[in-house]
Amino acid sequence: MPGDLDAIIHAPARLRIMAALAASPEGSLLEFKRLRALLGLTDGNLGAHIATLEGAGYVAVTKDFEGKRPRTRIAVTKAGRAAYRAHVAALRAILDGDDVG
Incomplete structure (x- = not known):
């Protein structure tokens, strides 16, 4: 049985x-x-x-400066990458008809 969809993602x-x-x-x-x-x-x-994803621990936000200009950068966390893969697998199962039931 495939996993559930992630409501946050x-x-x-x-x-x-x-x-x-x-x-x-x-x-x-x-x-x-x-x-x-x-x-x-x-x-x-x-x-x-991004704030919602960060609150769930799915992304990390880094704020710094490039010269004198503020810069915000975002990276997916290990937990976020795993949650994304699980969500995609659940979507694929639905689309492939594996989640009928």
Whole structure:
């Protein structure tokens, strides 16, 4: 029996954020502005979704400066990567008809 869908990841914007982060090499950081451009979200919308993912322990947020400009970078955590993989497996099971029942 496949696992349950993860309610935190299942929201469309958060699923897209997790997909973008999971596609990057383990341990790499994506800049907030790069994620915003990739996903076409507003600063506020993206920030709120990242805060939810961070609260669940799925992403880590690093804030620093590049020269004199503030920079926010996001990375998927080990727990986040595992939760994302489990969520994708649950979605695949549904789509493949393995979760009928």
